Amino acid sequence: MEAVITGDIIGSTKISPENWLxxxxxxxxxxxxxxxxxxIYRGDSFQLKISNPMQAIEAAVYxxxxxKTILELDVRLGIGLGEINYTAKKITESNxxxxxxxxxxxxQLSKMNQEMAIKSPWDQFDMEMNLxxxxxxxxxxxxxxxxxxxxxxxxxxxxxxxxxxxAKLGITQHAVSARLSRxxxxxxxxxxxxxxxxxxxxx
Numbered sequence: 001m002e003a004v005i006t007g008d009i010i011g012s013t014k015i016s017p018e019n020w021l022x023x024x025x026x027x028x029x030x031x032x033x034x035x036x037x038x039x040i041y042r043g044d045s046f047q048l049k050i051s052n053p054m055q056a057i058e059a060a061v062y063x064x065x066x067x068k069t070i071l072e073l074d075v076r077l078g079i080g081l082g083e084i085n086y087t088a089k090k091i092t093e094s095n096x097x098x099x100x101x102x103x104x105x106x107x108q109l110s111k112m113n114q115e116m117a118i119k120s121p122w123d124q125f126d127m128e129m130n131l132x133x134x135x136x137x138x139x140x141x142x143x144x145x146x147x148x149x150x151x152x153x154x155x156x157x158x159x160x161x162x163x164x165x166x167a168k169l170g171i172t173q174h175a176v177s178a179r180l181s182r183x184x185x186x187x188x189x190x191x192x193x194x195x196x197x198x199x200x201x202x203x
Contacts, residue, residue, distance in 0.1 A: 003056035012044035027066035068148035078106025081120035139184035
């Protein structure tokens with residue numbers, strides 16, 4: 001069982017790629033190597049392979065936070081769980097049910113009226129996770145640039161204290177706490193922690 005994330009950038013035509021492409025590449029590099037594990041194609045579309053499916057939601061939130069550090073941008077993400085039967089040198093040439101599920105749910109995002117969704121071999125799992133995703137997206141879609149920066153830094157280095165994070169961002173500990181509170185980070189982290197627990201019951 002592996003995971004594949006298919007995505008694209010919302011609002012990419014409004015902003016020069018030189019402003020968002022390095023950020024997207026930095027986010028994808030965290031999870032693997034190009035082009036076997038990730039690749040950007042058709043300008044603003046991309047695929048990412050996550051060998052450990054337990055990390056799929058974490059990776060998706062990580063990418064969303066990274067892109068939302070740029071004003072007016074967001075992402076659409078289709079998360080597919082399944083097998084990878086053929087692994088090529090380029091991810092876009094690999095194949096398996098993880099890719100099929102990822103592509104299928106990505107194409108359904110508009111009909112589902114949400115920017116992130118998951119598809120697995122289990123309908124009941126998908127129903128529960130996508131309902132939770134829809135709820136989690138309410139605060140995530142409202143992240144300001146400053147909130148997204150704070151969230152992204154927390155996801156990059158979760159062991160940092162708020163004081164250390166404040167020093168890194170050049171703001172006070174109180175400002176860090178306020179940004180993370182407005183981002184509803186505590187609840188989102190609880191949901192992110194629940195996902196692998198639930199997935200284990202199916203594996």
